[in-house]
Amino acid sequence: MTTQVIILNGGSSSGKSGIVRCLQSVLPDPWLAFGCDSFVDALPARMQGADGGIVFDPDGGVSVGADFRALDEAWAEGIAAMARAGARIVIDDVFLGGAASQQRWQKALDGLPVLWVGVRCDSEVAAGREIARGDRVSGMAAMQADMVHEGVTYDLEVDTTHTESLECARIIAAHAV
Amino acid sequence: MTTQVIILNGGSSSGKSGIVRCLQSVLPDPWLAFGCDSFVDALPARMQGADGGIVFDPDGGVSVGADFRALDEAWAEGIAAMARAGARIVIDDVFLGGAASQQRWQKALDGLPVLWVGVRCDSEVAAGREIARGDRVSGMAAMQADMVHEGVTYDLEVDTTHTESLECARIIAAHAV
Amino acid sequence: MTTQVIILNGGSSSGKSGIVRCLQSVLPDPWLAFGCDSFVDALPARMQGADGGIVFDPDGGVSVGADFRALDEAWAEGIAAMARAGARIVIDDVFLGGAASQQRWQKALDGLPVLWVGVRCDSEVAAGREIARGDRVSGMAAMQADMVHEGVTYDLEVDTTHTESLECARIIAAHAV
């Protein structure tokens, strides 16, 4: 059954976005890309840093509230509907809730052929790349590196510590046909 | 019936994005925002400037191909599904096809309470704001200013020529309760 | 004497950046543009929100420390040197120190033909545009609207409350030949 959705899960600064862009380049069909960054961009500005929304702690912790969760759930339903309407879709996400986050997506994507991909990166290397990016709260990369994979099951895992984004994308694409 | 979707249609540089951000600020509930810009961001980079994708001509003309249309249709279905799943949503779009573009959204949003809003801006003023933004192909604003409204019907129209984004948002919000 | 430097002073969200881009478009020669935003981008990320650097208070207040001031002074010397080396330059700045900020620039630009331009915007209108931009700390526009002009003298003032950026740029350009 042809893969309709590729979902990448990994901590902040693990290299998901680079892999997504490479996937869109190497996959012969056009795939749409959505992820936690584009979801946060769709929220009202006042939900950043507010109760009910998403709060980035100075130490790298991230917590989300009830309004965030409700909109996030509707958003996931909508992404699934795009796939059911025929679009092939790459999603990148940070499973802050580990296995529970995966279950939420499994429910939304029910019946669709999904390729589950874990994006690993050594915690110290990810922390260094967080500094090199310069646009993220310091500490998120280290805090999320292992946490987001707890209890999550994958069809495939890639590790960006020593493997380039393009090479990771080629490995994933070979499983997505 | 409570408005679930607000859809703004207007030419490039008519001020849609500013109104969307103000709407997200003045509306008491949290509304998600999506639009043609976030859709284009979701496309593979190679579809920008390519047959099948979206081409920005040097004179400001925009043409889209078959792949673009197919993904765009699935995307609209997905946005509608987010609304059906309970999210309140503001969409900003450029109806390059006029009435035909509206029909595509009417089909996708069938059964949902939608507020249709036309965003007008004097062609010359929009062209000046295009220069002030500095990130758009020159000529789009003038070319689209009237074209996108042809044959389109609205619940409400605002004109940003002499009215600030925040004031336009307040007028729209008063109709969206 | 031909104007070599145009310096715009105005509060946050008063419309300086849009005028700068329009100036670069309407002025026949190529002019370089620098400003407080590009200066802050040149700083180490850790100076944002830190003692010694630049701190944006939640109420819209901005305070800068000793390291910031020292680098800012060297930066102004460098911009002046670019003008002395023959480049025509547009600078946009926020004179948080009012007349004292102007004196700092007068010292750096000593001997160069400078056009001093005040960019005014009604405080409430600027606050609305701050919401429409969505990328600034709320409250800066209102707090700075009048403060930055205290004790400052201009060759020319423009007011973006009811005048478009392009029109303001044309007025300024007419004085810059």
Added chain:
Amino acid sequence: MTTQVIILNGGSSSGKSGIVRCLQSVLPDPWLAFGCDSFVDALPARMQGADGGIVFDPDGGVSVGADFRALDEAWAEGIAAMARAGARIVIDDVFLGGAASQQRWQKALDGLPVLWVGVRCDSEVAAGREIARGDRVSGMAAMQADMVHEGVTYDLEVDTTHTESLECARIIAAHAV
């Protein structure tokens, strides 16, 4: 003699910007950062893609005209003046002219203690990272990878092919005290 200026030269997508941000993080003093990207941002929009300005060819070639060169020279004089006024500065550049580009900087920075750093990256790896970034003309990375180092002499070279940005920054910082 204490290093006042660190200048990094490398091809597009060789990793210069990431190293610059890491340098600003690991160096104990605050250093200002400027580079070819911030210079191009300072130019009038109309100089992008125009004779006299900077033209990005579809195959990755880059050519610059007379206006570009004149402003670029004044800009380099200004950056040098900032250093002479006491600011410590990191510059990243692409020496499209190889040794001639270095001589231009040597002339501007005359008398200042400069650390010259070559940033190498395997051509194929850089081309892959160009795809992962998604915001550059395809082909620049491969075309510039070796070309920009021809005839250039360095105090120090780093290679990002297998070394992280942060590690490169630490190596450079150890030479900059």
